[in-house]
Amino acid sequence: MDSKQLYQEVILDHNKKPRNWGKLADASHKAEGLNPLCGDHIWLSLKLDDKRVENIAFEGEGCAICKASSSMMTTNVKGKTVAEAEQMVREFRDMATGKLDIGNLPNHLGRLTVFAGVRDLPSRVKCAILPWHTLQAALHSESVVSTEGDQDPVAAAS
Amino acid sequence: MTSANTVLQAIKPAGALDVGRIRADFPILNVEVNGKPLVYLDNAASSQMPKQVIDRLVRYQTSEHANIHRAVHALSEKATAEYEGARRKIRRFINAKEEREVIYTRGTTDSVNLVMQGYGRAFLGAGDEIIVSQLEHHSNIVPWQMLCEEKGARLRVIPCNDAGELLLDDYARLFNANTRFVAITHVSNALGTINPVKDMVATAHRHGVPVLVDGAQAVPHMKVDVQDLDCDFYAFSGHKMCGPTGIGILYGKAQLLEKMKPFEGGGDMILSVTFEKTTYNAIPHKFEAGTPPIAAAIGLGAAVDYLESVGLDRIAAHEHDLLTYATEAFTQLKGVRIVGTAGNKAAVVSFTLQGVHPHDVGTILNEDGVAVRTGHHCAQPVMQRFGIPATARASFYLYNTFAEVDVLIAGIRRVQKIFG
Numbered sequence: 001m002d003s004k005q006l007y008q009e010v011i012l013d014h015n016k017k018p019r020n021w022g023k024l025a026d027a028s029h030k031a032e033g034l035n036p037l038c039g040d041h042i043w044l045s046l047k048l049d050d051k052r053v054e055n056i057a058f059e060g061e062g063c064a065i066c067k068a069s070s071s072m073m074t075t076n077v078k079g080k081t082v083a084e085a086e087q088m089v090r091e092f093r094d095m096a097t098g099k100l101d102i103g104n105l106p107n108h109l110g111r112l113t114v115f116a117g118v119r120d121l122p123s124r125v126k127c128a129i130l131p132w133h134t135l136q137a138a139l140h141s142e143s144v145v146s147t148e149g150d151q152d153p154v155a156a157a158s
Numbered sequence: 159m160t161s162a163n164t165v166l167q168a169i170k171p172a173g174a175l176d177v178g179r180i181r182a183d184f185p186i187l188n189v190e191v192n193g194k195p196l197v198y199l200d201n202a203a204s205s206q207m208p209k210q211v212i213d214r215l216v217r218y219q220t221s222e223h224a225n226i227h228r229a230v231h232a233l234s235e236k237a238t239a240e241y242e243g244a245r246r247k248i249r250r251f252i253n254a255k256e257e258r259e260v261i262y263t264r265g266t267t268d269s270v271n272l273v274m275q276g277y278g279r280a281f282l283g284a285g286d287e288i289i290v291s292q293l294e295h296h297s298n299i300v301p302w303q304m305l306c307e308e309k310g311a312r313l314r315v316i317p318c319n320d321a322g323e324l325l326l327d328d329y330a331r332l333f334n335a336n337t338r339f340v341a342i343t344h345v346s347n348a349l350g351t352i353n354p355v356k357d358m359v360a361t362a363h364r365h366g367v368p369v370l371v372d373g374a375q376a377v378p379h380m381k382v383d384v385q386d387l388d389c390d391f392y393a394f395s396g397h398k399m400c401g402p403t404g405i406g407i408l409y410g411k412a413q414l415l416e417k418m419k420p421f422e423g424g425g426d427m428i429l430s431v432t433f434e435k436t437t438y439n440a441i442p443h444k445f446e447a448g449t450p451p452i453a454a455a456i457g458l459g460a461a462v463d464y465l466e467s468v469g470l471d472r473i474a475a476h477e478h479d480l481l482t483y484a485t486e487a488f489t490q491l492k493g494v495r496i497v498g499t500a501g502n503k504a505a506v507v508s509f510t511l512q513g514v515h516p517h518d519v520g521t522i523l524n525e526d527g528v529a530v531r532t533g534h535h536c537a538q539p540v541m542q543r544f545g546i547p548a549t550a551r552a553s554f555y556l557y558n559t560f561a562e563v564d565v566l567i568a569g570i571r572r573v574q575k576i577f578g
Contacts, residue, residue, distance in 0.1 A: 006521070007518070007522070007576050012576070012577065012578075015577075037533065038515075038516075038517050038532075038533055038547075038548060039533075039534065039547030039548050041547075061547065062515065063515035063516075063517040063518050064514070064515060064518045064577070065517075065518070121521060123517075124517065124521060127517065
């Protein structure tokens with residue numbers, strides 16, 4: 001793969017102008033995600049209302065893949081039910097680790113499939129997965145998650 | 159001198175490195191990455207191996223291998239002679255006074271841990287102080303922190319300025335009646351700063367304090383004379399100096415090594431064993447328990463031969479030219495910050511691009527076949543000092559060319575274009 005496949009316009013745009021940036025004053029759920037190997041670090045806040053993601057925001061620092069993945073995640077899960085959001089977490093993780101063939105299997109990822117290319121870049125998979133891993137933690141009200149050690153989402157997925 | 163050499167002398171400046179001929183020694187430089195010729199600029203992490211060393215490993219494994227220091231049969235005698243012969247080469251290479259001051263380890267990290275376990279745990283106690291620098295690799299911080307935690311000792315840190323140079327007046331002021339040990343790097347892996355370790359050793363010795371120098375980034379690139387430095391311990395790795403992984407060296411002054419406790423127990427490190435009492439072997443064997451990586455040690459000896467045949471002074475001069483050329487080229491680029499601008503610097507360019515995370519830089523450069531390291535370089539305190547999470551780092555060695563610097567610079571321009 002080359003950078004045109006991974007660093008597509010939509011990813012570069014979300015990196016430059018992240019959507020839903022900031023913290024929710026009235027958050028019902030929060031989590032912090034950390035990728036200690038490269039310094040990606042995000043804070044996620046959610047407002048759940050009757051099992052639905054009414055609002056979501058993130059802020060932090062990280063590479064383009066992590067920031068764009070975070071930004072596009074927020075736009076995609078806003079308004080979804082918790083069950084729908086969790087299904088997207090699973091599908092995104094499976095796509096990034098190469099277990100979900102997005103070309104042939106039905107999924108709910110839509111434009112998020114622009115991240116499919118990371119499956120060929122093992123060192124970057126965690127950058128893309130971090131926000132989704134953090135979302136999963138926020139939905140279950142764990143406060144801090146890491147991409148390393150016991151919580152390694154890539155290891156857990158394999 | 160052969161006629162080929164005479165011709166080369168005629169067309170090249172006297173004593174300069176013939177990089178074309180050097181490159182022919184390294185088979186891996188023919189590899190293509192993403193359809194592009196490999197431009198290997200990650201030498202501070204690990205260097206490549208010339209065919210002279212590869213061939214030596216194959217010859218050992220095909221015709222000389224047996225366990226060492228054990229049997230009277232021919233192969234064991236041969237393997238022992240080659241293993242100890244490599245130690246002699248390494249002694250001469252770093253100018254240690256005696257062969258028994260040269261201990262084989264698994265690498266620099268293992269060497270530092272050996273000193274922490276064998277010297278630190280035996281001679282440091284509650285309230286004692288250990289001085290390290292802001293520029294240390296984690297491997298020269300964490301073992302000392304572990305010791306501090308165990309003993310109730312305290313870590314003191316030599317600060318650095320914005321260029322990445324250690325502040326020597328602050329260093330001198332850190333010494334007090336409780337200072338027991340100094341552990342400093344010769345060359346910073348993250349920034350390339352060459353520290354004035356000879357002066358720093360002299361300062362410590364005026365206070366009667368022994369010094370360990372982490373030479374992992376120095377020995378491959380410059381002539382190191384441990385007696386001239388007068389350091390008490392000096393640690394380095396084989397795989398950063400054209401040798402194999404899994405082998406490294408700890409040099410230590412004999413009188414210190416002799417009073418240290420063994421790090422690991424087992425075979426080869428003993429003279430006699432009964433269930434009542436074990437008598438330890440003499441140095442260096444006291445610290446070499448179990449069957450060592452014999453092939454790797456012999457390979458390291460071959461790497462020393464190779465570097466000496468090229469000449470450390472010529473390697474250093476070539477790398478200095480590459481650094482000057484690269485630094486000039488980086489300076490022409492807009493939105494690039496070189497992190498680490500010491501006056502005395504090894505051929506390392508650590509940099510950040512405005513608005514682009516180093517990992518994105520690394521991924522895109524990889525498509526051009528360019529291998530750089532991105533991240534914190536196992537030196538998070540350095541990153542914290544400069545207020546950044548990570549850098550991209552190009553680190554050069556004897557086989558790198560000016561044309562490769564051009565490929566790197568073109569790659570950085572492409573990154574900037576993509577991130578516009």
